Amino acid sequence: MIAHWGSRDSQAWDALHRQAAAALQQDWAYGSSLAALGVPVLRARLECDGEVLGQAQFIVRSWGRVASVALCTRGPVWRTRLSPEDETRAFAALKRTLPLKGIRFMAVTPEVEEGQAHGLKPMRRVISGLSTVVLDLSQSMEALKAQLDSRWRYSLTRSEDSGIHIQRVGTNPGQYRWLLDAEMEKRSDRKLEGLPREFFDLYVNSRRQPAANVLTFRADLGRDRVAAMMFLIHGEAATYQIGWTTEAGRDSNAHHLILWRGIQALKEAGVRVLDLGGVNTFRSAGVARFKLGTGGKVVTLAGTYI
Secondary structure, three states: OEEEEOOOOHHHHHHHHHHHOOOHHHOHHHHHHHHHOOOOEEEEEEEEOOEEEEEEEEEEEEEOOOEEEEEEEOOOEEOOOOOHHHHHHHHHHHHHHOOOOOEEEEEEEOOOEOOOOOOOOOOOEEEOOOEEEEEEOOOOHHHHHHOOOHHHHHHHHHHHOOOOEEEEEOOOHHHHHHHHHHHHHHHHHHOOOOOOHHHHHHHHOOOOOHHHOEEEEEEEEOOEEEEEEEEEEEOOEEEEEEEEEOHHHHHOOHHHHHHHHHHHHHHHOOOOEEEEEEOOOOOOHHHHHHHHOOOOEEEEEOOEEO
8 A cells, every 4th residue: 555645636536536536635625725824734655566545635733843743534434335444454555655844743533434344453542433414315305305303494495485595605705705705703702713704715716616606595584694604615526615694694593494405506516415503402402403403414423543
């Protein structure tokens, strides 16, 4: 097993990423956008006997010149599922050749469900895995509607009858900047962390067609904006990234209608998988109920290993 670092072939990278409908954090454009902000990014392709088996994107955090850690979040992305033994050899190759100086660590948060066999056993788990809700958009809209929780479906019907107008927001920064401002204000109030504001402009324009990178919907009630959602699109998958609402938006169940319209638009764009993001029933019970009510699959990942 050989790890080749410094991949420059974005097209080949994107092709494998699309095939796997892989996570946002393994998207070439995600890494390039962070790199443009000064965040060190490493990419490796894994080969055996001349055949590409997978790829891994790492974000690097350093402590001066003394130590650094390279984190591969929700990767590597495999061309085909490897045996645990082959995965172990792949991780060993990555760790052995990691192109960092000084004291170095490699951390991996694999796209492997808790309880599934994997090749990480020689490594030590340091953080338990997050849970997220994943929707299979290869189903028909009828099938997706049938799997909705009855209360979720009722809220959707109420929202459709509420007089709310849903419109797609353009990809010009001036058209969605207000939503980023609202997101940053929310993070500040709740002491939350997330991608920096500048990342979004870079990601939206990371490919020739910005509409292939982002989908934003806004809900209006009369002349007032009452809710919005932003989805980041990465190949044949998408991630629910930002949600914002007002009291009027909550009262009219605007997010139910926005998400439903978003699902339809993503399907039409060829997206097969929608990641609704983490669920935390203790800290954000209402948000968790909203995501779980879609009938998507709850996926708990294996955790972070070093």
